[in-house]
Amino acid sequence: xxxxxxxxxxxxxxxxxxxxxxxxxxxxxxxxxxxxxxxxxxxxxxxxxxxxxxxxxxxxxxxxxxxxxxxxxxxxxxxxxxxxxxxxxxxxxxxxxxxxxxxxxxxxxxxxxxxxxxxxxxxxxxxxxxxxxxxxxxxxxxxxxxxxxxxxxxxxxxxxxxxxxxxxxxxxxxxxxxxxxxxxxxxxxxxxxxxxxxxxxxxxxxxxxxxxxxxxxxxxxxxxxxxxxxxxxxxxxxxxxxxxxxxxxxxxxxxxxxxxx
Numbered sequence: 001x002x003x004x005x006x007x008x009x010x011x012x013x014x015x016x017x018x019x020x021x022x023x024x025x026x027x028x029x030x031x032x033x034x035x036x037x038x039x040x041x042x043x044x045x046x047x048x049x050x051x052x053x054x055x056x057x058x059x060x061x062x063x064x065x066x067x068x069x070x071x072x073x074x075x076x077x078x079x080x081x082x083x084x085x086x087x088x089x090x091x092x093x094x095x096x097x098x099x100x101x102x103x104x105x106x107x108x109x110x111x112x113x114x115x116x117x118x119x120x121x122x123x124x125x126x127x128x129x130x131x132x133x134x135x136x137x138x139x140x141x142x143x144x145x146x147x148x149x150x151x152x153x154x155x156x157x158x159x160x161x162x163x164x165x166x167x168x169x170x171x172x173x174x175x176x177x178x179x180x181x182x183x184x185x186x187x188x189x190x191x192x193x194x195x196x197x198x199x200x201x202x203x204x205x206x207x208x209x210x211x212x213x214x215x216x217x218x219x220x221x222x223x224x225x226x227x228x229x230x231x232x233x234x235x236x237x238x239x240x241x242x243x244x245x246x247x248x249x250x251x252x253x254x255x256x257x258x259x260x261x
Contacts (some may be wrong), residue, residue, distance in 0.1 A: 029222070035234075036218045039241055043211040046248060050204030050259040051164035053197045059257075074180035082167075082176045088125045089165060092118065092134075096155055098164060103152060110195055115148045129175065133166035172188030196252075201249045210244035213237075 030163035044065050095118040102110035119142055122131070131138060135157075141150050155162050223228045 132161035
């Protein structure tokens with residue numbers, strides 16, 4: 001009875017096809033070697049691209065720091081320039097008040113004196129931008145023809161801006177900081193690019209780890225004597241390889257550095 005059961009089991013075993021029968025031992029070795037070579041090349045590529053991302057990250061961080069320093073310097077210069085122009089405006093406003101008061105009390109000598117002061121002070125200190133804001137016509141007010149009358153008309157113009165502080169104009173105030181803002185925005189943009197390079201470099205490092213797992217599994221395929229075990233390990237390593245490849249192609253390549261220019 002026992003012999004009959006044994007024979008039946010042998011017949012059942014003989015009737016079953018081996019797992020992945022199309023992949024015999026020789027083909028298995030060839031496939032394993034090919035996958036080892038491909039995985040090794042892909043691992044080297046991922047490491048190379050990751051290192052370029054790392055280099056770009058360091059470069060962008062350094063560039064961003066330099067741009068930020070330049071932007072802060074421009075900002076400080078803008079603050080100083082605006083402070084100086086505020087002092088200029090305060091002096092001009094004082095002269096304007098003196099001229100209007102002298103005109104109100106019919107003090108012609110005082111009018112002439114402060115008009116002369118205003119002319120020379122504006123000639124030396126008033127910027128073109130501020131002159132445009134307050135409506136000061138440097139050419140007309142200094143041509144030697146009815147300068148006093150022209151300046152009085154300018155000051156008494158109810159629709160004019162001669163008595164309005166130019167620093168109430170937001171665009172005028174912001175104009176001092178255009179260069180600084182542009183430089184700081186550029187620094188922020190470069191910093192964000194560096195952060196992106198850092199993230200991409202980390203992703204390529206993870207890809208390299210997955211490739212390493214695939215390499216390890218491919219390396220131990222030959223250790224197993226059982227063909228089924230070899231094939232199972234080969235399948236797992238192939239899955240790891242495919243996951244790494246799919247993940248890698250979704251990561252942006254560097255915009256510069258190495259073979260990327």
